[in-house]
Every structure is written in structure tokens, then in C-alpha cells.
Amino acid sequence: MLDLLAQTGLNAVYAASYISLIAVGLVLIFGVMGVVNFAHGELYMAGAYAVVLLYTDFQIPFFLAVAVGMIFVGCLGLAMERALFRPLRDNPLGGLVASIGFLMILQSLAVMGFGVRMEHIPPVTQHVIEFSERVRLPLSRLFVIIAAVVLLSALWIFLKRTRFGWALRAAAQDPEAAALQGISINQTARIAMFIGAGLAGIAGALTAPLVSVNPHMGHSVIVTAFIVIIVGGVGSLEGAIVASVAYAFVHTFVTTFFDGVIADITGLSLMLLVLIVKPTGLFGSADRA
Amino acid sequence: MLSKIVKSGLTRRTFLQSTAAAAASSSLPRAALAVDKVIKIGFLAPLTGPVAAWGKPGLDGCEIWAERVNAAGGIKLGDGDYMVEFVGYDNEYDPAKARTGATKLIREDGVSFIMMLGGDTWPGVQPVADKTGMLFSTLLPSDLSPDTTTLIAPAEVHPIYNVTGVEWLAENKPELKTAVMCAQDDALGLPSVATYLAAFEAAGIEMLDDPLLFDPATTDFAPVVTKLISGNPDIVCLDTCYSDYVHPIAEQLFQQGYEGQIISCTADFYDQMIEKTSEEFLEGFVFQFPDFDDMALNAENINFEDPNGFYFEFNKRYPGQWGAVSWEYASIMDLWKAAAEKAGSAEPDAVIAAMKDGGTGKHAFGDASWWGEELFGIDNALVGDWPVVVIESGKARIKEFRNIPAWYDKHGDLLVKHMKAYDQMWDQRS
Numbered sequence: 188m189l190d191l192l193a194q195t196g197l198n199a200v201y202a203a204s205y206i207s208l209i210a211v212g213l214v215l216i217f218g219v220m221g222v223v224n225f226a227h228g229e230l231y232m233a234g235a236y237a238v239v240l241l242y243t244d245f246q247i248p249f250f251l252a253v254a255v256g257m258i259f260v261g262c263l264g265l266a267m268e269r270a271l272f273r274p275l276r277d278n279p280l281g282g283l284v285a286s287i288g289f290l291m292i293l294q295s296l297a298v299m300g301f302g303v304r305m306e307h308i309p310p311v312t313q314h315v316i317e318f319s320e321r322v323r324l325p326l327s328r329l330f331v332i333i334a335a336v337v338l339l340s341a342l343w344i345f346l347k348r349t350r351f352g353w354a355l356r357a358a359a360q361d362p363e364a365a366a367l368q369g370i371s372i373n374q375t376a377r378i379a380m381f382i383g384a385g386l387a388g389i390a391g392a393l394t395a396p397l398v399s400v401n402p403h404m405g406h407s408v409i410v411t412a413f414i415v416i417i418v419g420g421v422g423s424l425e426g427a428i429v430a431s432v433a434y435a436f437v438h439t440f441v442t443t444f445f446d447g448v449i450a451d452i453t454g455l456s457l458m459l460l461v462l463i464v465k466p467t468g469l470f471g472s473a474d475r476a
Numbered sequence: 477m478l479s480k481i482v483k484s485g486l487t488r489r490t491f492l493q494s495t496a497a498a499a500a501s502s503s504l505p506r507a508a509l510a511v512d513k514v515i516k517i518g519f520l521a522p523l524t525g526p527v528a529a530w531g532k533p534g535l536d537g538c539e540i541w542a543e544r545v546n547a548a549g550g551i552k553l554g555d556g557d558y559m560v561e562f563v564g565y566d567n568e569y570d571p572a573k574a575r576t577g578a579t580k581l582i583r584e585d586g587v588s589f590i591m592m593l594g595g596d597t598w599p600g601v602q603p604v605a606d607k608t609g610m611l612f613s614t615l616l617p618s619d620l621s622p623d624t625t626t627l628i629a630p631a632e633v634h635p636i637y638n639v640t641g642v643e644w645l646a647e648n649k650p651e652l653k654t655a656v657m658c659a660q661d662d663a664l665g666l667p668s669v670a671t672y673l674a675a676f677e678a679a680g681i682e683m684l685d686d687p688l689l690f691d692p693a694t695t696d697f698a699p700v701v702t703k704l705i706s707g708n709p710d711i712v713c714l715d716t717c718y719s720d721y722v723h724p725i726a727e728q729l730f731q732q733g734y735e736g737q738i739i740s741c742t743a744d745f746y747d748q749m750i751e752k753t754s755e756e757f758l759e760g761f762v763f764q765f766p767d768f769d770d771m772a773l774n775a776e777n778i779n780f781e782d783p784n785g786f787y788f789e790f791n792k793r794y795p796g797q798w799g800a801v802s803w804e805y806a807s808i809m810d811l812w813k814a815a816a817e818k819a820g821s822a823e824p825d826a827v828i829a830a831m832k833d834g835g836t837g838k839h840a841f842g843d844a845s846w847w848g849e850e851l852f853g854i855d856n857a858l859v860g861d862w863p864v865v866v867i868e869s870g871k872a873r874i875k876e877f878r879n880i881p882a883w884y885d886k887h888g889d890l891l892v893k894h895m896k897a898y899d900q901m902w903d904q905r906s
Contacts, residue, residue: 191706194732198698303524303532304797305720307748315731321706325731328698397727398695399720403525407693442699443706447690448661450699 190321195443196436201328203435204335205390209408210415210427211339212386216264218359218422219379222272222282227412228405229293230384234260234391235400236297239306242395249311253392260388264380272380273373290405297402306400331393338386339428346424351378359422414454418461420471429469433457515551515558515822517812518581518590519805520574520601523566526692529719529744530593530615531566534805536794538562538591540786541806551813554820560809563587571600578604578612588822589812591805594619595663598627611824613808615801618667620852621902626824629848630811630837630858631804633880635668635716636851636891637862638741639675640878641762644864645711645739646679648875652710652737655681658688658700658725659715665689668716668741670894676713677894678887684709697721701728714740719799727752739763743867744799750870761867765800772863772874779838780807807840811858814838832856847881850888851895853902 213227224230237256241247247255271289275281314326346352357365358375366372391404398404415434419426434454441450461468519538521531542560550557563585565577574597581587582604592598594614605612605626614620617629617636645652655676659665669687676683684707690700704712712729714722722740729738730753743749743763750758766773768787773780780786780803790802815831816822831837832846837858844860861877884891895901 191702194702195699198696198702201698202696298524303528305526305529305723307745307751310727310752313731313754315733317733320733323732397724399526399724401526401720404695407695410693439699442690443703446688446703447694447700451691451693 190319191443193318193322195440197322197324197328198443199436199439200332202439203432204332205394206408206411206415206435207339207428207431208335208386208390210412210419210431211342211424212383212390213412214416214419214422214424214427215342215379215386216383217416218424219355220268220272220276220282220376221279222286224267224383225283225286225409226267226290226293226405227286227383227387228407228409229290230260230263230387230405231391231408232297232400232402232405233263233293234388235395235398235404236301236306236391237388238392238395239301239308239400242311243306243308249396253389256392257385257389260391261381261385263388264384265377267384268376268380273376294402294405301402303402306395308396308400311396327396331390331397334389334393338389342382342386342424355379411454414458416468417458418468420468422472423468423470426468426470513556513558514561515816516561516563516585516587517809518578518585518587519562519564520567520577520581520590520597521564521593521805522569522597523564525568526718526720527569527593529799530801531569533790533794533797533799534591534593534801535562535564536797537786537790537802537804537806538809540789540793541809544781545809545813551822552817553822558822560813567592567597569593569595569597571597573600574598575600575604578610582608582610588816589613589824589827591808593801594629602627609824611828613812615804616664616667617848617852617857618663618900618905620848620854620856621905622853624854624856626828628828628831628856628858630831631808631840633847633857633859633862634664635671635741636859636884637764637880638668638671638716639678639883639887639891640862640880641739641764641864642672642675642679642681643878643883644876645737645762646681649737653680653682654684654707654709655711655713656684656688656704656707656709657713657715658690658704658717660692660694660717660721661689662692664716664718666898667895667900670898670900671891672713672715673894673897674887674890675883677890678883681711687715692718694721695724697724697728698732701725701732701734705729705732705734709736711737711739714738716741719744723749723752726758730754730757737762741765742800743865743872745796746867746872747796747870750867755870758867759869763865763867763872764862765872766863766865766874767798767872768803770872770874772877777842777861778840779842780810780840803840810840811837841877845881850892851902 216224234256237259238252241252242249271285272282312326316324354370355375415430419430438450438454441453519535522528523532546559550559567574567577578601589611591613594616598619612627614629615632616634659669726749739762768783773783815827819826819830835846839858839860842861844858846855847859848857849855859880861879863874864876865872866875
């Protein structure tokens with residue numbers, strides 16, 4: 188039983204890691220730009236396909252492919268900001284609708300470029316850390332956990348300790364006041380989009396060898412990400428991380444001790460419960476809700 | 477950056493597709509140009525999305541079939557010879573899109589017969605079938621009911637043939653006593669769960685736990701596998717999971733240290749699974765769909781023409797794409813062609829009457845009977861022998877053909893019991 192609990196705990200830590208990378212990016216974009224980016228799941232998908240192309244097809248070293256994938260998806264975010272979100276900044280629903288359109292474009296490009304079938308990605312490593320006969324952590328999963336801890340810590344330091352980070356937070360709190368203080372709203376939007384998209388990209392790139400990579404893979408992660416940011420509090424980075432960990436542990440343990448369908452129902456019930464008890468989410472404030 | 481990557485991706489795939497298309501068109505026989513009468517056949521299946529692996533390779537196989545038939549002079553009906561042409565429609569495994577597709581294929585394209593994967597998409601199409609009287613086929617006989625008089629399941633009696641794998645396993649590896657199972661919670665997964673439960677019970681293999689159902693949107697299978705192997709089962713059964721699930725589950729079983737027996741309905745693209753795990757890990761993996769280069773398919777009782785040549789041609793055109801359904805839709809066309817030629821007509825009523833004449837038919841894996849009254853409420857499934865396939869030294873091999881009705885005669889009550897428990901009998905499905 189102890190082994191089962193430990194293995195389930197390791198599974199949950201991995202799930203919390205990749206979910207938080209995606210959710211934090213989504214929250215950052217919403218917080219700074221006020222845009223609900225429905226294409227965020229497809230940015231995750233784009234990161235995974237970058238690995239398919241670079242690592243599988245061109246046989247570039249995996250971590251180099253992941254880094255290029257993250258930068259590529261970050262640049263994709265910059266392009267979205269400039270071409271879609273900036274022109275529609277004054278239209279409350281414009282960004283949302285544009286992101287849905289962009290989602291379809293990215294899916295279609297993936298279908299045209301790679302076909303509809305699941306992509307095969309050779310394993311990066313088959314090494315497994317064995318804590319006991321029944322408690323194991325594959326190294327490829329550990330990479331995701333380490334990346335999440337490092338990147339989210341770096342983001343935390345960036346937001347709290349750097350001038351760009353302060354500008355970003357100021358723009359998120361009150362864009363007009365920030366602009367009056369000389370902060371460029373366009374620049375903060377660009378930084379937020381690059382970081383937010385890049386986080387989704389690296390989550391897709393790192394997990395690509397572990398999941399089924401196909402043009403529709405973004406659907407399930409975006410649903411999970413929305414549940415997480417609603418529970419955590421829309422616009423709250425801390426909330427996104429705490430809710431990611433909570434959701435991952437609840438979902439993983441319920442899947443293991445009951446089944447996956449009950450786990451999905453439990454996750455949605457958790458969201459409903461939070462909405463009823465604290466409609467702004469665990470860490471949200473009324474003006475962002 | 478974007479344009480470079482997209483360009484590279486497009487070039488890679490497009491090059492292969494263009495090459496295949498050029499090869500296909502250059503091999504068109506001169507005879508095809510001399511005949512102007514064409515019979516259109518509808519192909520209404522998922523060509524994109526997570527279930528595409530059970531649609532697209534089937535259409536590819538049908539194109540090869542059509543070229544072979546057209547090269548041999550086409551289909552000979554009462555009023556002359558006809559070339560065959562397939563009209564594909566991607567239903568994305570969505571009932572509403574399937575309904576739109578069926579209407580379009582019948583009204584706009586004028587098809588004479590429509591082949592489907594079935595499952596979740598059939599309820600969307602059934603009203604169209606009822607209204608038009610069009611002849612449809614499904615790969616999933618669980619779509620059949622007394623109301624589906626123009627729906628046939630002539631290629632595979634999914635999931636009933638899964639009993640042959642369990643029966644073979646019990647006879648050849650009697651030391652395996654316990655099993656666990658996981659499945660996606662949908663129209664493909666649940667009847668298969670009931671079938672495997674019946675097969676394990678008939679074989680005296682104990683289920684250690686209830687089948688573990690997961691949402692089809694699941695991407696991380698580590699918790700599912702942790703639960704599955706927590707009781708140290710002798711057998712892990714992957715039910716009729718899609719290949720998008722079989723691969724990551726097998727990889728997780730490998731990574732979490734499972735060393736027992738695996739049985740599954742399918743093992744599409746198993747070479748990729750071997751690369752993700754190891755040849756030793758997948759040794760003895762039991763499933764139900766052979767590669768058609770298997771010499772066992774050259775036996776006299778096999779009704780699929782030149783299976784080895786078909787497999788070679790398929791792999792030449794679509795390298796690495798061979799899967800469970802690559803041959804199935806083509807084998808349905810063999811039956812349809814024989815029936816249409818016998819009837820001298822492509823009219824649905826005439827074809828189905830000719831097809832079911834005498835109560836028997838030539839299934840790809842041998843002569844078979846129209847069957848299913850007890851289970852489906854109608855004898856519209858063509859059932860006979862089915863192969864048990866085992867991965868040995870990294871290659872799928874047919875170990876034996878087993879007779880499905882023979883198993884049902886002995887254990888049919890168990891199957892009905894478990895089908896009822898999962899609301900999968902024809903009179904329980906909504």
C-alpha cells in the first residue's frame with residue numbers, strides 16, 4: 188500500500204508540473220492583456236510538434252530541440268500579440284474570438300504538415316530511477332518536474348526582482364495607471380505573450396515523448412488549464428500553481444483509487460465547489476473575476 | 477521561423493503523398509480509360525482526429541483494391557462493366573458530421589454503398605439509412621439491432637472475436653490465473669470490456685478488480701497503469717483501446733516495471749511500441765490483427781486475394797501506416813462486389829439479398845455464417861474464424877485460427893450476462 192501511495196504521489200508531482208507550466212502561461216496572458224487565450228492548448232501542441240520535427244525528423248539533440256521549440260512557440264505568441272490581440276485590445280470579446288480562429292489555423296497547419304495520426308517520437312532515455320520494485324520515476328518525467336520548478340522559480344524572480352517584472356505586474360494591476368507612469372503597454376503585452384506562450388511550448392516539447400502527439404492534443408490540456416485557473420483565481424499566478432498541484436493530486440489519486448471517469452467528475456466538482464464558496468477562486472480578487 | 481518549420485513539415489509529408497499519388501496514377505491500367513461507367517462507393521469514417529487510425533488506412537487500402545479491380549475489368553453487372561471509385565467523407569468520429577456525410581454521399585455523389593467504422597457515429601446515420609434504404613456496413617456489429625435491416629457487419633465481429641485471444645492464452649499459458657483490464661469509456665470500449673470479462677470467466681481466469689475505465693481525453697496514463705499493476709496481475713488486458721492509448725499504456729507498463737502478459741484487441745504500429753519499450757518486453761503480446769505478409773494467410777481457406785501482395789503494395793505506398801483496418805474495408809468490398817455481380821445490380825436490396833443468400837458468405841478468414849440474432853437481434857454479422865496473433869521476436873505472427881460461433885455455443889450465456897451488465901445488448905442501447 189505504501190508503494191502504491193508513493194508511486195501515485197510521484198505521478199501526481201509529474202502531472203502538477205506540466206499542468207502548472209501551461210496554466211501559469213495562460214494566467215500571465217490573461218493577467219497582463221485581459222485576453223482568454225483559447226489557442227493556448229494549440230501552443231502546447233506546437234511545442235510538441237517542434238520536437239517531432241527537430242528531434243525525430245532532423246535528429247537534433249532533444250534538449251536543443253526543446254529549447255528551440257520553446258523559443259519558436261514564444262515567437263508564435265509574439266506574432267499573436269501583434270497580429271491578433273493588439274488590434275483588438277479595445278474589443279472585450281475580440282481577443283477570445285481571434286484566439287479560437289487561431290486555434291483552428293494551428294490545428295489545420297499541423298494536419299497539413301504532419302498528418303492526422305499520432306506521431307512516434309523515439310524515447311529520449313529509458314532510464315528509470317528505482318526507489319523500490321514498485322516505486323519508479325522515469326528520467327524523462329523527472330526532466331518535466333525539474334523544468335517546471337526551475338522555470339516557475341525563474342519567473343517568480345523575474346516578476347518580483349526585475350524592472351520588467353515590476354512593469355508587468357503594474358500593467359496587470361492597472362494598465363492605465365501603468366501607462367501614465369511611462370510603462371509601455373505594448374512592451375509588457377509582448378513580454379507576457381512570449382513568456383506565456385513559451386511556457387506552453389516547453390510543456391508540449393518536454394512531454395512530447397510521453398504523450399500521444401496529434402493535432403488535437405491541445406483540447407484536453409486547455410480544459411484542465413481552465414479548471415485550474417478558475418479554481419486558483421483568474422489572474423493569480425500563485426493561485427494557478429497551487430490549484431495545479433491540488434488538481435493534479437486529486438485527479439491522480441482518484442484515478443488510481445477509483446477510476447479516470449470519476450476523477451474527471453471530481454475535478455469539475457472541485458471547480459464548481461470553489462465557484463460556489465469563493466467565486467473569485469482561491470487567490471483571485473473581485474476586480475479580476 | 478514559422479514558415480520554415482511549416483515548409484519543412486509540408487515538404488516531408490507532401491513529398492510522400494505526391495510520390496504515392498504519382499505512382500498510383502501512373503499504374504492506372506489502360507483498360508480503365510476505355511470504360512466510362514462508374515460505380516461510386518461511399519467511405520464515411522474518421523479520416524482525422526484520434527480515431528483516424530481506424531479510418532484513413534482503410535480508405536488507403538480501398539484505393540489499392542479499386543485499382544486491382546479496375547485493372548481486371550471492373551465490376552460486371554447486368555448492364556455492363558463498371559469501374560469503381562471511392563468517395564471519402566471525414567466524419568471525424570462525430571455523429572452529426574456522419575449524418576451530414578451520409579446525406580451528401582447519397583444525394584450529391586450518388587453512391588451505391590457506404591462503408592463506415594460505426595460505433596458512436598452510427599446513431600447519427602441510422603435515420604438516413606431508414607429513410608433512404610441505403611446499404612451500409614460497419615466494423616462494429618454492436619451497431620446492429622433488429623431495426624438496422626440495411627446495416628451489415630461483414631468484416632469483423634468486434635468485439636466478439638477477442639474471446640479467441642483469451643481462449644488461446646488460457647490453453648497455451650495455463651499458469652496465468654489473474655487479470656486486470658482498462659478501457660476508454662465509450663461505444664468501442666464498453667462492449668469489448670463485457671466480451672473480455674466473459675472470455676476470462678469462461679477461461680477460469682480471475683479478474684482482480686473491476687475494469688478501470690478512463691476518459692477518452694486522458695493523456696497521462698501513469699495513474700491508470702499504477703492502479704492496474706498494483707495487485708500484481710498475471711495478465712494486463714488493454715481491451716479495445718485506440719492506438720493513441722495502447723502505446724502510452726504499454727510504455728508506462730514497461731517503465732513501471734511490469735513483467736507479465738499483455739493482451740489487447742489491437743497493436744497497431746507495434747514496431748513503434750517496441751522502440752519505446754523493448755523487444756523482450758513485448759515478446760508474447762497477444763492481439764487479434766495480423767500483418768498480411770503472414771504466410772498463414774496463403775492457406776486455401778483464406779478468401780482475401782493475394783494478401784501478401786496487398787500488404788507489400790500498401791507498405792510501399794504508405795510506409796509505416798499498416799494497421800488493423802488496412803485490409804478490412806477492402807475485404808468488405810470483395811463481398812459487396814461478389815454479391816453485386818451475383819445480383820447483376822448495385823441496388824441495395826438486390827445486393828444484400830445476394831450477399832445473405834444461403835446464410836453463408838466468404839469472409840476474409842474463411843467461409844462464415846450470417847449470425848447475431850441472439851446478441852444483436854439480427855443475423856447481419858458475418859462470423860467464422862478469427863486469428864490469434866502473437867508478437868514473437870519483434871514480429872506479429874498468426875498462431876492459430878479459432879472459431880467464434882464455436883466459443884459462443886459453449887459460453888454464449890456468459891457473454892450475454894456481461895453484455896447486459898454493461899447495457900450493451902441491442903435492446904439496452906439507446
